[in-house]
Amino acid sequence: MSEDNEFAPDVCVVGAGPAGLLAALLLGRRGRRVTVVERRPDPGGAAPAAGGSVMVQPVTLGLLEQAGLLGAASAGAGRLLGAQAYFGGRLAGRYRYEELADCPVPYALSLRPGALIDGMLAELAELPDVRMVWGAEVEELGGPRGGTRSLTVRTPAGSREYHPAYLLAADGRNSAVRELAGIAAEVTASGGAYLDAGVPIPPDWDELTRAHFGSHGYLLETRRGEDGLVIVWITDAATAAGVLDGPVEGLVKVWSDVVPRLGPWLAQHITDWDQVRRVQHHSVRAETWTSGNVVLLGDSAHGMHAFAGQGMNTSLQDAVCLAEAVDDALNGHGPHGLDEFERVRRPYIESLQALQATNTPASAAQAAPERERAPEFEVLALGQPDIRPLLARAMANQPRSGGHTNH
Structure with a gap:
């Protein structure tokens, strides 16, 4: 993945966290020319949450397995076979992943994001049409708001300007791309x-x-x-x-x-x-997830609290769906897939954020009854029901590890 000044990407991805890298990988395997820009100076720099661990549910592990990444993600990970829920000290429910119909793997993993990132970078290194640009700070977006925007970044070697057909903003809660694109967002600190x-x-x-x-x-x-x-x-x-x-x-x-x-x-x-x-957690609600050729991915669109452990899961699932929608748009079918994804995804995300808010009240008097505060185990394990067909279609169309198609 050497860099050169003649490389004109179809897609720029801002942010080399797990969601941005997964989107880049899936698009690169489809033969798209992709440039990933990241403010960290090198792959060894600390990515968000890279030093800790996150809970990754079976639906997301199934996607990683199909992408050839489950082995890398499993390095140093711990397995979980199910869950129990207690209300007021009494057992209210027992759940096992192996008992769920259509569960892609019978376990969840507590994994290190750094191990997943390393696996993704190794796969990306095999793709000749993907470039990594480290130590790149976003400077500006050119072009009209809501139109086709160019991207200028500042690197140790000087400024670079890119003119991608699509610009994926995977640069987190305080997204520079989102701000420069003029997309308003509510960033709210948790009260608890x-x-x-x-x-x-x-x-x-x-x-x-x-x-x-x-x-x-x-x-x-x-x-x-x-x-x-x-x-x-x-x-x-x-x-x-x-x-x-x-x-x-x-x-x-x-x-x-x-x-x-x-x-x-x-x-x-x-x-x-x-x-x-x-830890002080925040939630993010962007007014739109797509503006012109700018597409918000993961936390930049809908950052959330750690309650229910869905931040990484929803972001990686988003990456799969958005890579499919962007590839479809590049094939000449327009942004319909991007609009449809937001239409289907946003209500679920906002209901999940609302559930998290009931569990993080500023005062005990604001707490909801216990049974209204528990997430649905099957949905956590298998993902939002409405999004499952999109995930299945996207992965069915995805070239397997090591291969890619040209359009």
Whole structure:
């Protein structure tokens, strides 16, 4: 993937996170000329969330498997076989991936985004019509708002200007492309508190995620990578503040009261506030996902809270659908596929964001009843029902790993 000044891309992708790279890979395998620009100076730079782990559901793992990426994504990943949900301390539901009809793989993975990115870059390196430009800061978009925009980036070697047919903005919550394109977006900070801490996996742990809803808020116990367990606590700001003002043992007691069987294990392994991570999450709602030849992908269109672990999943699914729609548009069929994707996808995304908001209230008085706060397991595992046909069609038309077609 050497760079040259004569390369005129069909598509520019801004952002070399998992969603941007997947879109670039799928388009490159279809014979499209693709340039990926990334502000990180080299592939070894820290990508968003690359150092942590994310939950990737079976529907998304199935897409990665079809794209020849599941092996790379599985490096250092931990497997999850299902989930249990508790309301007020009582078991409300048991779920197993293997029991779901049409489940592409019988497990979810807690994987390291960095491993997935490495696998994607290795695949992209095999495509002669894909270029990677590192250390590239977006400077400006040329052309009229809502029309065909050019892209100018600043690199260590100087400024470069590109004139792609389509410009995919996969540059995150604070998207420079979105702003320069004049696409308004609501970026809203969560009103509640998010804390998590990792511990070793207990000897008797059974590879099941457990979600606890109650007066304490929301407590999740799930896998972090292949050898860790992470406890996530989402609660209102006042409740969290009451704990954060004291010793870490107060936090351990709150968690142990919710999950007594883990109490001794948590007390043994969480002994200092430095082990506890506090994160401020945001949601993004862009007024439109497509403006002229600018297409928003993933967090730049609809960033969301970590509750339900759908940020990476929805972004990778978006990449599959949008790569198909952009390729179709480049074949002369116009932007109908892009418009249709947003029409089908947006209501689901916004309902998911609303569900996340009910679980992240600013005060305990604003919390919804427990049964209104739990996501639907089957939808998390298999994806939005309305989007499944689009995913199936896109992957059915996708050349397999190592091959591509020319138009």
